[in-house]
Amino acid sequence: MTDTEKKSSSGSEDHSIHTDRKDGKGDIGGMLAADVGNREHLNAVFDNPLANIDDDQLMLDVEDFCQRYDLMDQLENMKKGAKVSKRPNQVADADFLTQDEKDVLLREKTHKWDHPWMLYWLCTMCSLAAATQGMDETANNGALPIYSEILRLTPERFGSQSKADNIQGLVVSGPYLACAVLGCWLTEPLNKIFARRGTIFISSLIAALASVWEGVVQSWPNLFVARFVLGLGIGTKSATVPVYAAECAPAPIRGALVMQWQVWTAFGIMNNKHKKAFRSFQRLRTTDLQACRDLYYTYVGVEIENRINAGKSFFTKFWELFSVPRNRRATWATWIVMFGQQFCGVNIIAYYSTNIFIDGGYSLNSALLASMGTGILNWTFALPAFLTIDKFGRRPLLIFTFPFLAIFLLWIGMSFFIDPPPPGETASRSIPRTAMLTTGMYLFECFYSPGMGPVPFSYSAEAFPTHVRDVGMSWATATTWCFNFILAFTYPRLRSAFTSQGAFGWYAAWCIILWILVIMFMPETKELTLEELDQVFSVPTWKHTSYQMKNIKWHLKRYVLRQKDLEPLPPLYQGTEKFNKS
Numbered sequence: 001m002t003d004t005e006k007k008s009s010s011g012s013e014d015h016s017i018h019t020d021r022k023d024g025k026g027d028i029g030g031m032l033a034a035d036v037g038n039r040e041h042l043n044a045v046f047d048n049p050l051a052n053i054d055d056d057q058l059m060l061d062v063e064d065f066c067q068r069y070d071l072m073d074q075l076e077n078m079k080k081g082a083k084v085s086k087r088p089n090q091v092a093d094a095d096f097l098t099q100d101e102k103d104v105l106l107r108e109k110t111h112k113w114d115h116p117w118m119l120y121w122l123c124t125m126c127s128l129a130a131a132t133q134g135m136d137e138t139a140n141n142g143a144l145p146i147y148s149e150i151l152r153l154t155p156e157r158f159g160s161q162s163k164a165d166n167i168q169g170l171v172v173s174g175p176y177l178a179c180a181v182l183g184c185w186l187t188e189p190l191n192k193i194f195a196r197r198g199t200i201f202i203s204s205l206i207a208a209l210a211s212v213w214e215g216v217v218q219s220w221p222n223l224f225v226a227r228f229v230l231g232l233g234i235g236t237k238s239a240t241v242p243v244y245a246a247e248c249a250p251a252p253i254r255g256a257l258v259m260q261w262q263v264w265t266a267f268g269i270m271n272n273k274h275k276k277a278f279r280s281f282q283r284l285r286t287t288d289l290q291a292c293r294d295l296y297y298t299y300v301g302v303e304i305e306n307r308i309n310a311g312k313s314f315f316t317k318f319w320e321l322f323s324v325p326r327n328r329r330a331t332w333a334t335w336i337v338m339f340g341q342q343f344c345g346v347n348i349i350a351y352y353s354t355n356i357f358i359d360g361g362y363s364l365n366s367a368l369l370a371s372m373g374t375g376i377l378n379w380t381f382a383l384p385a386f387l388t389i390d391k392f393g394r395r396p397l398l399i400f401t402f403p404f405l406a407i408f409l410l411w412i413g414m415s416f417f418i419d420p421p422p423p424g425e426t427a428s429r430s431i432p433r434t435a436m437l438t439t440g441m442y443l444f445e446c447f448y449s450p451g452m453g454p455v456p457f458s459y460s461a462e463a464f465p466t467h468v469r470d471v472g473m474s475w476a477t478a479t480t481w482c483f484n485f486i487l488a489f490t491y492p493r494l495r496s497a498f499t500s501q502g503a504f505g506w507y508a509a510w511c512i513i514l515w516i517l518v519i520m521f522m523p524e525t526k527e528l529t530l531e532e533l534d535q536v537f538s539v540p541t542w543k544h545t546s547y548q549m550k551n552i553k554w555h556l557k558r559y560v561l562r563q564k565d566l567e568p569l570p571p572l573y574q575g576t577e578k579f580n581k582s
Contacts, residue, residue: 048085048086048088049300049301049304050082050085050086050297050300051086053086055083055086058082058083058086059079059082061082062075062078062079062082062296063075063079065078065296065299066078069274069275070275071274071275071278074278074288074292077288077289077291077292078292078295078296080096080097080101080289080292080293081289081290081291081292081293081294081295081296081297082292082293082296082297083096084097084105084289084293085293085296085297091105091106092106101287101289104286104287104289104290105289105290108290114286115284115285115286116283116284116285116286118283118284119284122284126241126244129200129204129237129241132204132207132208132234132237133234133237133238134375136175136207136211136230136234137347137350137351138350138371138375140172140227140351141350141351141352141353141354141371142354142368142371144168144172144351144352144354144355145354145355145358145364145367147223148168151219151220151223153167153168153171153220161496162493162496164492165492165493165495165496166489166492166493167220168492169488169489169490169491169492169493170224170489171220171223171224171227172351172352172488172489173484173485173486173487173488173489174223174224174225174226174227174228174230174231175227175228175230175231175234176231176481176482176484176485176488177228177231177485177489178227178228178229178230178231178232178234178235179231179232179234179235179238179477179478179481179484179485180235180478180481180482180484180485182231182232182235183203183231183232183233183234183235183236183238183239183481184235184236184238184239184474184477184478184481185474185478186232186235186236187199187235187236187239187240187470187473187474187477188314188470188471188474189314190202190203190236190240191240191470196240196243196244197244199236199237199240200237200240200241200244202233202236203232203233203234203235203236203237203240204233204237205233206229206230206232206233207230207233207234207237208233209229210226210227210229210230210232210233211230213226213229214226214227214230231481235477235478235481238477238481239473239474239476239477242457242458242460242461242473243461243469243470243473274295274299277295277298278291278292278295281294281295301466305466305467308467309467314471317467317468317470317471318471318475320468320471321464321468321471321472321475325538325540326465326534326537326538327464327465327468327472327537329523329537329539329541330463330464330465330472330537331464331472331475332521332541333459333463333521333522333523333537334456334459334460334463334464334472334475334476334479335475335476335479336514336517336518336521336522337398337452337455337456337459337460337518337522338456338460338476338477338479338480338483339479339480339483339514340398340452340456340514340517340518341452341456341480342480342483342484342486342487343483343487343507343510343514344402344405344448344452344507344510344511344514345405345409345444345504345507345508345510345511346444346445346448346452346453347484347487347488348487348491348503348504348507349374349441349444349445350374351488351491352491352492353367353370353371353374353441354367354368354371355367356412356437356441356500357370357371357434357437357438358427359416359427359500360415360416360427360428360433360434360437360438361427361428361429361430361433361434361437362434370438373438373442374441374442374445377442377445377446377449378445378448378449378453379449380449381445381446381447381448381449381450382449382450382453382454384450385397385449385450385453385454388450389454389455389458389526390526393524393526394455394458394459394522394524394525394526395518395522395523395524396524397450397451397455398451398452398455398515398518398522399515399518399519400451401447401448401450401451401452402451402452402511402512402514402515402518403511403512403515404443404447405444405447405448405451405452405508405511406508406509406511406512406515407508408440408441408443408444408447409440409444409504409505409507409508409511410504410505410508411436411439411440411443411444412437412440412441412444412504413500413501413502413503413504413505413508414436414501415433415436415437415440416433416437416499416500416501417501418430418432418433418436419432419433456476456480457476459522459525460472460473460476460477461473462525462528462533463525463533463537465533465534491503494506519548519552520544520545520548520549521541521544521545523536523537523539523544524536535573536573539572539573543572544572547569547572550569551569554566554568554569
């Protein structure tokens with residue numbers, strides 16, 4: 001990296017947060033005196049806003065904070081928490097902490113799953129919010145052959161197979177069209193007005209009412225409108241819940257021990273509900289000291305973010321996703337994974353597996369049971385991702401699983417060549433055909449769930465810098481929903497034009513393309529702080545691509561040609577060894 005790049009990544013004296021005030025008032029206005037006008041240095045401001053504050057001044061700031069927000073009963077804990085946040089890696093040597101307090105703080109790193117039950121309850125509720133989307137996909141998948149007959153979505157009614165395919169695709173994809181064009185982009189204003197919990201409640205209510213509406217429709221236009229309204233709830237919720245869950249979870253569970261400051265709009269702090277925020281932190285942390293530490297750090301972060309975004313509109317922040325090189329590379333990387341989550345072909349199975357099984361020779365009831373199997377495997381093989389996503393990293397998981405996705409999509413497609421239906425019939429009753437088809441679809445789910453299942457949303461939530469995270473997450477989720485709509489809408493026509501063999505072959509080819517894109521353009525983000533993420537995304541795209549090409553050649557020589565005397569490649573990123581593990 002050049003000197004300029006290093007300076008931008010790691011911060012500098014000119015751009016670090018500081019204050020010269022020691023007047024006893026403790027206002028953090030001095031802390032916000034950093035030059036935040038230079039877009040290339042915005043991210044350096046967020047590294048650790050407490051790191052360069054004098055200890056005496058920090059204590060004055062904390063005391064003023066406690067007086068202002070009626071938290072004087074926690075003053076000592078708040079002071080200790082602020083000192084811990086200032087030097088998070090020096091807990092063991094902190095003379096202001098008791099041994100019991102040190103043990104609790106160090107235990108966060110050694111026992112990362114040891115937390116109050118309320119934290120796990122909250123994560124469960126977040127999971128249920130996400131489950132509503134899966135429930136819609138499953139319910140629509142099973143209901144599609146039934147309501148297509150009841151609502152007469154047939155070539156006889158519309159005059160041609162292509163028109164019937166278009167109508168069917170439009171009804172299936174209605175929610176995802178709404179997500180892409182409206183739902184995701186409502187995230188930022190709704191979060192500003194109603195905060196995270198309010199936005200999740202409103203979006204879940206919309207989804208619930210729309211689901212009831214779907215159950216009483218009498219025509220396909222009515223069903224399409226109901227499903228479109230459903231998408232308004234799903235889109236907003238899908239962009240809010242991952243960020244909310246990340247904000248509430250302690251850093252070790254998110255896989256990066258010093259990334260707590262990345263997400264500081266939690267618990268209504270942006271709405272000045274600081275005492276209520278502290279009570280929430282108390283319920284989600286083991287001790288008051290931990291709650292005070294996280295509250296004060298979050299408060300400082302919110303103040304900095306408010307300063308940086310003062311006077312900026314949504315469109316200004318959206319433009320910064322493309323105008324700032326560091327942001328632009330994150331935007332490109334998240335586009336790859338979010339596009340890939342759809343065009344890896346998984347939602348063909350999620351939306352149309354019942355129809356696919358019927359085409360493969362199953363009866364309706366057998367097809368519904370077989371479709372249930374895909375969902376069970378999807379869920380079961382997603383469980384190991386709790387460990388593998390942080391142990392192996394986001395990028396290695398995708399590089400490993402994409403080739404298998406391509407293989408099993410081809411397997412599914414080629415299964416339709418086995419014992420085709422007799423002339424005049426639409427389905428085959430061949431046992432080898434149904435066995436091969438079912439095996440291919442089940443194996444596909446086994447490799448999808450630990451890779452392209454969890455990685456895209458996790459990656460997108462951490463790739464963007466804090467001051468554009470809401471807008472960046474809106475971009476990422478809009479991308480996935482847009483291509484979700486395209487896939488769901490076009491698959492019936494694709495199957496009619498290309499046959500099932502050609503349709504699955506099409507998405508197998510995309511898996512290979514996406515595998516190459518991940519290798520060439522997707523940096524790893526596992527366990528990296530914001531400063532480190534800035535360094536990673538500050539590497540020019542051409543340099544990253546060139547390095548990965550050399551890396552491929554090196555691995556081919558080493559492991560295929562068995563040349564054991566090769567010199568290791570020089571590291572791409574300088575200064576941190578863990579950068580170069582992936």
